Amino acid sequence: MTSYLTTHNKFIGQFAYRELGTDHNGLPLIMLTHLSATLADWDPLFIDQLAGQNHVIAVDLPGVGASRGQVPPTIEEMASQVIEFVQLLGFSKINLLGLSMGGMIAQAVAEKKPELINRLVLAGTGPRxxxxxxxxxxxxxxxxxxxxxxxxxxxxxxxxxxxxxxxxxxxxxxxxxxxxxxxx
Known part of the structure; x- marks a missing residue:
């Protein structure tokens, strides 16, 4: 299996992302990280473990890391960016994991577009x-x-x-x- 460390970034629209895992026919697990982090900051051992049985996609939202564009000023606008990213990839249903501020964004995604979410995983986060x-x-x-x-x-x-x-x-x-x- 490919490791997160050796997986190259892909690009779609303004977004940079890394995609790996064994089950690309199943629902993807979209991963949103914490404030001041990029997709390169995820622990590769953690991602590799998840990718052993899941289709995993870690993303940099616009203005962060390798993505183009500007960082929006609100969590709600960041949630809209996540929805746009998911739509660009062609998914109608996802599993969504948010860590810290990523969890705040994930909650806003679930509020804006609940039909998009199959499973919501919130880690080290709270309300916005x-x-x-x-x-x-x-x-x-x-x-x-x-x-x-x-x-x-x-x-x-x-x-x-x-x-x-x-x-x-x-x-x-x-x-x-x-x-x-x-x-x-």
């Missing part, structure tokens, strides 16, 4: 705005500055809903010493 959003950075910083065991002991039951569980950073040593973490 609204009640309590200003607390997310403080909650995340406070949580991440604690030792790993303190994060695990107190986070699950006592943190506000806005603190997304995917912000927890648990290293392998913690898992070996505390196998109950895997059950959470």
């Amino acid at each position: 705005g609204g009640q309590g959003i200003a607390q997310v950075s403080t909650i995340t910083f406070t949580t991440m500055s604690q030792p790993p065991s303190a994060k695990v002991d107190g986070l699950w039951a006592n943190t506000p809903v806005l603190s997304i569980r995917t912000t927890i950073c648990i290293d392998t040593d913690d898992l070996l010493e505390q196998p109950q973490l895997l059950e959470q």
